[in-house]
Amino acid sequence: MSRVAVIGAGAAGCFCVVGLKRRLPDAEVIVLEAGRKPLAKVAITGGGRCNFTNTFEGIDRLEEAYPRGARLMKRALMRFSQEDARRWFAAEGVPSVVMDGGCVFPQSQDAMDVVRTLERAMRLAGVQVRCGSRVSGIEDLGGRFRISFAGFDEPLETDRVVVTTGGSPSPSGISFLTPLDLETVPPVPSLFTFNIGDEGLKSLMGTVVENALAGLAGTGFRARGALLVTDWGVSGPAILKLSSYAARHLAENKYNGTLNVSWLGTANESECLDVVRELAAAEPRKLVASCGPKALPGRLWRHIAGRAGLREELRWAELGSRGAARLASTLACDAYPVTGRCRFKDEFVTCGGVSLSGLNLNTLESKKHPGLHFAGEVLDVDAITGGFNLQAAWSMAETVTQAISFCDGGDGGASSSC
Ligand SMILES: Cc1cc2nc3c(=O)[nH]c(=O)nc-3n(C[C@H](O)[C@H](O)[C@H](O)COP(=O)(O)OP(=O)(O)OC[C@H]3O[C@@H](n4cnc5c(N)ncnc54)[C@H](O)[C@@H]3O)c2cc1C
Known part of the structure; x- marks a missing residue:
């Protein structure tokens, strides 16, 4: 049985593990979260209403919405578009409404509906959620990875790793990646x-x-x-x-x-x-x-x-x-x-992070470390306000899910290095 560890139970991480476990029911899918509970940031998005995507009306070029990462987002949106996001949440019992500026919210205007839906989907799919587990290092063992933790937790060995640790305005937020010698773009705040x-x-x-x-x-x-x-x-x-x-x-x-x-x-x-x-x-x-x-x-x-x-x-x-x-x-x-x-109290994101130049944009897999994937704001991808950042998290997570499930025996659409 293969094991996939996803680091960070935020928007991208939780969406990714649900997709993985549904497509690869026999795989062991674990999400490792530093905080006490998953999706803490999603709970406060959109002022507690969660602007979870946008209709993209009025956006002529993707660069207008994504100053960093538009080229990647073009591919990722083909795998999982804004309509797909609305359909996915509607099918899980979260219908949506469109407000000014094409901003899409749950009809209930309650971010907790998005949080509870993802939590339920993880539980029903059989994902292991380990909170209070701050990852402090990842070692490439050549075909496998060893993940170590900041506390007393035993290191974890795994076949694949997906890093979804979100944005961090200081470089220390991604210091656990240092041994992997990845190219990064210095993080600075946006919005x-x-x-x-x-x-x-x-x-x-x-x-x-x-x-x-x-x-x-x-x-x-x-x-x-x-x-x-x-x-x-x-x-x-x-x-x-x-x-x-x-x-x-x-x-x-x-x-x-x-x-x-x-x-x-x-x-x-x-x-x-x-x-x-x-x-x-x-x-x-x-x-x-x-x-x-x-x-x-x-x-x-x-x-x-x-x-x-x-x-x-x-x-x-x-x-x-x-x-x-x-x-x-x-x-x-x-x-x-x-x-x-x-600081804008309603939303702020990080510009910079892990550079896209080291990744296969079809699979979001590291060129240097096959089996290591990335999704979400940890990458040098960020958007203006209006639901584009969460859409990026869903689309990138789905890109990784498709790539891993294609490689590891399930269905999926992305061609990977496997
Ligand atoms: C106040 C606020 C409101 C926002 N509102 C909106 C909105 O309405 N619409 C929108 O599109 N965007 C919004 N955003 C932006 C959006 O929330 C983010 O872009 C999105 O959550 C990024 O998803 P992610 O999964 O990449 O990261 P996150 O959702 O930030 O999740 C990352 C997770 O990784 C965990 N983690 C970090 N380091 C480690 C580690 N070493 N080990 C283990 N776990 C770790 C973190 O604790 C966190 O749970 C808002 C942002 C803020 C701050």
Whole structure:
């Protein structure tokens, strides 16, 4: 009887062991978890509602959703797509609903439904779940592996190992892989909000602009979406996406830089000038500060007019071409100092981890250590918010399941090194 040990009972690990044990009922399938219980993180995903996948509507290129790992995700989604994820959970008794932005949640809006479903599936399939087992090392014995633990547990020998230990913002999270001499990409955080060094902007705390374009000056990083002004700086989908796209750049620059905001969603000054001219023509007698574009809240508009150097008592008829140009330029490319980052409480992920270059992307098996597979956030794969990270966990876990079951006698679709 073959033995497969999966390290980490998170989203990818639990999904993987269920698939493995169902396909290979005679195999001994063990999941080793450092914590006291499995799926602790899944229980708090989506603010306790678990945004477990996304419809991918509006995503034209996978790179938009997966700044790291899009090429791998293209293959993994072919093995297990977002529709497959919804069907799988529905078949297990968790129907889903689609919310804004294509975000998919359990109909109950309760992450515990996802947790309990995976726990039940593991129990019914006959998976061994060993909690409180922190893996401290893996040794390649040539065709077999020896797993050692941080506590007093005896080492475990196994035919195959699947590493699903999740993301870790510090390299120590994957130090147990050091003896295997794998290529890794230094981990840095992704999905955070920005601290802004501008009291004027922060005084507008609570202001939301539905369609802004945020970018980092001097780079090509840009993201579109809603932007929220907070008491520490800026947040909202546009900023979280930007933090994901520019995760490594920002880490290298110690979270300092210049945030450019195009308040009307276009960085094109001549388009903004057209808007300014229309406003001036429509309400020439009104004060500029009191009558701005409909898309912008009044408080924010007064702030923008002030930043363009316009007097509060100035009327539209008195704006002149210089004033109009200054206003258009501020609307198209306002600039604020970024002074740091702040953790986003609803979701944060790791950019970096085990490099994809050392893996067969069809099987997620190590080229150097046949029999050793990886899935989930431990790899250099991560996504923007919206359910894409959990979808990555399901799709990669299924890729590994198919590869191992194909090799070890069950059914499966991936061609492996076996
Ligand atoms: C607060 C929060 C909310 C989120 N909400 C969402 C959301 O709504 N939608 C979405 O798509 N994504 C969300 N994410 C991201 C998502 O949760 C992760 O991308 C996903 O859980 C990754 O799955 P994984 O299996 O790779 O890792 P994890 O789910 O993190 O599981 C890894 C497991 O491995 C265990 N482990 C680690 N090291 C060892 C070791 N040495 N030995 C044994 N066990 C070990 C850990 O204890 C953990 O249980 C959220 C993240 C956070 C932090």
